[in-house]
Amino acid sequence: MKRKPSNFYLLYNKDLKNYEVEENILDNFLKKYDNENITDFHFEPHEEKVDVKARYCGDLITLETMGVYEYEVVLNKLLINCGYDIVKDFENIDGSFNFQNVNYRASFVRSSEGISCVLRKLRNINDIKVFMEPLILSNVEKLIDQKSKMLIFSGPTGSGKTTTMQYIVNKFKRKRKVHSIENPIEYINPGIIQIVSKIEEDKADILKYILRQDPDLIVVGEIREENFAKLLFESSITGHLVFSTLHAKNVFLVLQRLKMFGIEVRNLSESLDLILNQRLIPRNCPFCQGNGCQHCYNTGKKGFITVFEGLIISKNLKKDFSQGKSINFISEKYKNSDRYIDPLPVLRKFFNEGLISEDQYSNNLSSF
Numbered sequence: 001m002k003r004k005p006s007n008f009y010l011l012y013n014k015d016l017k018n019y020e021v022e023e024n025i026l027d028n029f030l031k032k033y034d035n036e037n038i039t040d041f042h043f044e045p046h047e048e049k050v051d052v053k054a055r056y057c058g059d060l061i062t063l064e065t066m067g068v069y070e071y072e073v074v075l076n077k078l079l080i081n082c083g084y085d086i087v088k089d090f091e092n093i094d095g096s097f098n099f100q101n102v103n104y105r106a107s108f109v110r111s112s113e114g115i116s117c118v119l120r121k122l123r124n125i126n127d128i129k130v131f132m133e134p135l136i137l138s139n140v141e142k143l144i145d146q147k148s149k150m151l152i153f154s155g156p157t158g159s160g161k162t163t164t165m166q167y168i169v170n171k172f173k174r175k176r177k178v179h180s181i182e183n184p185i186e187y188i189n190p191g192i193i194q195i196v197s198k199i200e201e202d203k204a205d206i207l208k209y210i211l212r213q214d215p216d217l218i219v220v221g222e223i224r225e226e227n228f229a230k231l232l233f234e235s236s237i238t239g240h241l242v243f244s245t246l247h248a249k250n251v252f253l254v255l256q257r258l259k260m261f262g263i264e265v266r267n268l269s270e271s272l273d274l275i276l277n278q279r280l281i282p283r284n285c286p287f288c289q290g291n292g293c294q295h296c297y298n299t300g301k302k303g304f305i306t307v308f309e310g311l312i313i314s315k316n317l318k319k320d321f322s323q324g325k326s327i328n329f330i331s332e333k334y335k336n337s338d339r340y341i342d343p344l345p346v347l348r349k350f351f352n353e354g355l356i357s358e359d360q361y362s363n364n365l366s367s368f
């Protein structure tokens, strides 16, 4: 008898032969595709089959096709793992579970052809290494013991700015009270207080409560909205160290965006000493030099490399900025100074060493 996945409910306590064997389908699947470069699994149900895909080094790749019944067993196991007992009238839900020391976040959405599920790996920040040049790291270190400062990690979507921010937090969190407001949590960072704010509007309230908890460092994901941006800068100038991320192409456009949020130039000048911008570039697979092979699911990629741009905000720059000089003027004046950390020589070096492809090189060259 064909089961209709759209009328899905838990199979547990039902008379199922071979359930012991079937129960292992999910475990075996996760073991089979245990690869550090796979970040998500996608189960896409259709009438007769389920397409199973994965996000590998940023590319969506097809792993296999699963039978509808097999998938139903997988879904059951996932829901039980996430702590759901009986789901009769299925609604869109999410949850999380741990398997072999990996945390997974599962999200389920009912589609016209069944329940679509995505599993995202929630990694521990201790397993992440971001290589940063000594000049950048020494400037971050200068900031970390100060108060009334703000450090902005910027870049386009998917440039790894949150990863770098959490990596820095992890590196310096010892002996510091750290609160972070996140949506969603992307890394498990033991020893810091991670707070989820599901709604953008809640962030301001959460921030007010955090300020009463004697924080040394406040970490906030993505500044998106004017009022919150202002509040964040006020918290910074009243004596707190704040880290946040911002969507921007380059370090000078960060200044532009913050100005457009209506933050007072005086506050910006006072608290901003360093802006980082970055790109996350897929690294050529060392087994096939980017041509595609069994080690890299034929994508030619294996892991990522980070390229940083940095702007150390000098007294002169603060003065120009306070006097209302245009971003163009500031960019022209400071781009050739020793206060600017140019990403392009590093990018060129990675290309010359064969670490990144020609396409990645030229795309990123023009992206700053």
Ligand SMILES: [Zn+2]
Pocket (backbone or CB within 6 Å): 285, 286, 287, 288, 289, 290, 291, 292, 293, 294, 295, 296, 297, 298, 300, 301
């Ligand atoms: Zn390969």
